[in-house]
Amino acid sequence: MRTRFLLAMFTLALAAPAAYADIILPDVNPKYVTIKEQNPERDAGYVVGDILDRTITLTIKKPYELVKESLPIEGFEHRYRGQISGIELVKINTEEHSHSDSVTHVLHLRYQVFTTGKLAKPAALRAEIIKLRNASNKTVLQYRIPSYSFRISPLSVFGSVKLKEEMSPFVRPLRLDASRDRLQLGIAIAILSLALLCLLYIFGMYAWLPKMGAPFAKAYRDIRKIPNTEQGLQNAVARLHSALNQTAGSVLFTSNLDEFLQKKPAFALLKQDIEKFFTLSGQVFFASSPTAHLAENPKAWLQKFCRHLRDCERGLVPHLAAKASH
Amino acid sequence: MSDTQLADWRNHALTLESEVNKVVVGQKNPVRLITTSIFARGHVLLEGDVGVGKTTLLRAFTRGIGGGYQRIEGTIDLMPNDLVYHTYLGEDGKPHVSAGPLLMSGENLSVFFFNEINRARPQVHSLLLRVMAERTLTAFNKEHYFPHMLVFADRNQVEKEETFDIPSAARDRFMMEIPIVVPSDAAIMESLVFDTRFHDVDALVANVPEDLLQFDQLNNFASTLQNSISASPTLRSYVLNLWRATKTPTEFGIKISGVDMNRLVLSGASPRGMGMVLRAARVNAWLNNRSAVLPEDIHEVFHATVAHRLVFSPVYEMRRTEIAREMLTGIINTIATP
Numbered sequence: 063m064r065t066r067f068l069l070a071m072f073t074l075a076l077a078a079p080a081a082y083a084d085i086i087l088p089d090v091n092p093k094y095v096t097i098k099e100q101n102p103e104r105d106a107g108y109v110v111g112d113i114l115d116r117t118i119t120l121t122i123k124k125p126y127e128l129v130k131e132s133l134p135i136e137g138f139e140h141r142y143r144g145q146i147s148g149i150e151l152v153k154i155n156t157e158e159h160s161h162s163d164s165v166t167h168v169l170h171l172r173y174q175v176f177t178t179g180k181l182a183k184p185a186a187l188r189a190e191i192i193k194l195r196n197a198s199n200k201t202v203l204q205y206r207i208p209s210y211s212f213r214i215s216p217l218s219v220f221g222s223v224k225l226k227e228e229m230s231p232f233v234r235p236l237r238l239d240a241s242r243d244r245l246q247l248g249i250a251i252a253i254l255s256l257a258l259l260c261l262l263y264i265f266g267m268y269a270w271l272p273k274m275g276a277p278f279a280k281a282y283r284d285i286r287k288i289p290n291t292e293q294g295l296q297n298a299v300a301r302l303h304s305a306l307n308q309t310a311g312s313v314l315f316t317s318n319l320d321e322f323l324q325k326k327p328a329f330a331l332l333k334q335d336i337e338k339f340f341t342l343s344g345q346v347f348f349a350s351s352p353t354a355h356l357a358e359n360p361k362a363w364l365q366k367f368c369r370h371l372r373d374c375e376r377g378l379v380p381h382l383a384a385k386a387s388h
Numbered sequence: 389m390s391d392t393q394l395a396d397w398r399n400h401a402l403t404l405e406s407e408v409n410k411v412v413v414g415q416k417n418p419v420r421l422i423t424t425s426i427f428a429r430g431h432v433l434l435e436g437d438v439g440v441g442k443t444t445l446l447r448a449f450t451r452g453i454g455g456g457y458q459r460i461e462g463t464i465d466l467m468p469n470d471l472v473y474h475t476y477l478g479e480d481g482k483p484h485v486s487a488g489p490l491l492m493s494g495e496n497l498s499v500f501f502f503n504e505i506n507r508a509r510p511q512v513h514s515l516l517l518r519v520m521a522e523r524t525l526t527a528f529n530k531e532h533y534f535p536h537m538l539v540f541a542d543r544n545q546v547e548k549e550e551t552f553d554i555p556s557a558a559r560d561r562f563m564m565e566i567p568i569v570v571p572s573d574a575a576i577m578e579s580l581v582f583d584t585r586f587h588d589v590d591a592l593v594a595n596v597p598e599d600l601l602q603f604d605q606l607n608n609f610a611s612t613l614q615n616s617i618s619a620s621p622t623l624r625s626y627v628l629n630l631w632r633a634t635k636t637p638t639e640f641g642i643k644i645s646g647v648d649m650n651r652l653v654l655s656g657a658s659p660r661g662m663g664m665v666l667r668a669a670r671v672n673a674w675l676n677n678r679s680a681v682l683p684e685d686i687h688e689v690f691h692a693t694v695a696h697r698l699v700f701s702p703v704y705e706m707r708r709t710e711i712a713r714e715m716l717t718g719i720i721n722t723i724a725t726p
Contacts, residue, residue: 300726312721317684347622347726348680 090194090203096121106213110178118169125197132193140188148177186211278372281305290361298364299346316340328374404452404600411448414571421566421692428667429610430563434542440568442542451596455603456493462507464550468515472527498536498603506543506551513558520561556699563664565696617670618680626725631662633719642718655699665693683725
């Protein structure tokens, strides 16, 4: 007798989880569960074989916890009034994030349509029922994830169809393939950007940075490349004359030097050096001036002088004691 | 000629300049240009308003140069022969002929001073053309030479009545046309009015020592001077560009507001004109103790030696002084050297 009783109790214990699943439990208080749905983008136009992805984010506050065994099972085919609905859960992935007073479960559900018809018909991703257990008193309650309704379309249309009458406000317009236009637009934008960049470069006097293309900055770069020969010295002096003329807006001579310095006081600091430069120029081109008293090689002096002019051009105070840098 | 002799002559020239500057105050630039012209052996035309000291300036220089000095006044009835001879009835009642201003000093004529030249007729200008260019004159079946002669002339542009414009060919014979303007310095203006020293011109000019220069050696020295002062290839190229710009200013981007540059210039500077520019520039370099011409030497003499040689369209002739000045300044400011 006693053995029979124990056997009956064991059988009941084994049968309990199955019975657990079918039993309709009371709903959990909504304040313990927060749900966030991410449903498929469109709700119509699905045909047999189409995949629908749905992501449910559940945040369950303590003391409740998710009974993981209650999650839907892959391959489960929902029935409605004994009829197979034709929507099958093909994949489920879960993520879990614990917090101090809650746990967030992210359910990635993938359904596939296995039904069709001659006419469009409604369908739904079923409302999943999950179970929550109260950790303190071990009571189990249920939570219903809302269903998602959509429409399944036939693979082909039978008979004549008046599109005007058949158009559904739920179906988004079909889009033309715009990839080619996107590519063309991309190329056009790239060319335009390049052209604007070139324009910027041109308007910036062929320089990327302010004052980089200014006369003395350019002259300094040129003079650095000129060889230290007799011809090179002539070229360097001529190059510097050109930069001075460009800055002055007219040809600069010693006779109009004061006028130039009044107009461009930034260069006043270099008046003596400019006069020395004209003396050097007279020596180089006219062979008449008394020897310019240069303490260093004329080419090196020219380079240093040009750098000082460039500093003035940039609004800096040249360091007159500085040596020419290469 | 040695450097010492060049320096000696320079001292003489600077002394002459200094003495003239004491007599004619506030005209340093014209005085420097006339000095330059004397040593470049070029004729000088002064231009300015009435009573600004043109005649005084030329008389002062004439005194310093030394040699034979002749003067004639330009009048509307002046004829070419008046420059060459005079006819008169002598005490014996017979007609006599005597040498005119040009012939009177013979070969020693160093300065021929033509006052108010624009009052003389074109026939007189024509005679002057030859005398200025060739320094010779045929008269009384004989060729007369004036190797040391410089023509100093003046004119005022205010009065147009009974005057004759000097043709461009005659203008071109003058090395320089120098504008004389009233000094703007208040102290000088005051002394010109209140200092009695300036009221008696004869006494004023007499303050310039006579014969500061040896007029009969000027030609030789000028020749030596021209050979002593060099002009580098860079400078030659620069001068040629200046010359081209006087002919075709538009090619060099020269612009003058309110002037159609394509129609402005009928004729630029002549080869003789540019030659004179170089002669004057060499003298300027010498006066500044240099042995070669610099662009600045060209600039010093450029306006005075070129402006009067430019021939403009008649529509712009009335404004020639202003336009020529602006154009030549534009040329100097535009053409780079090197």
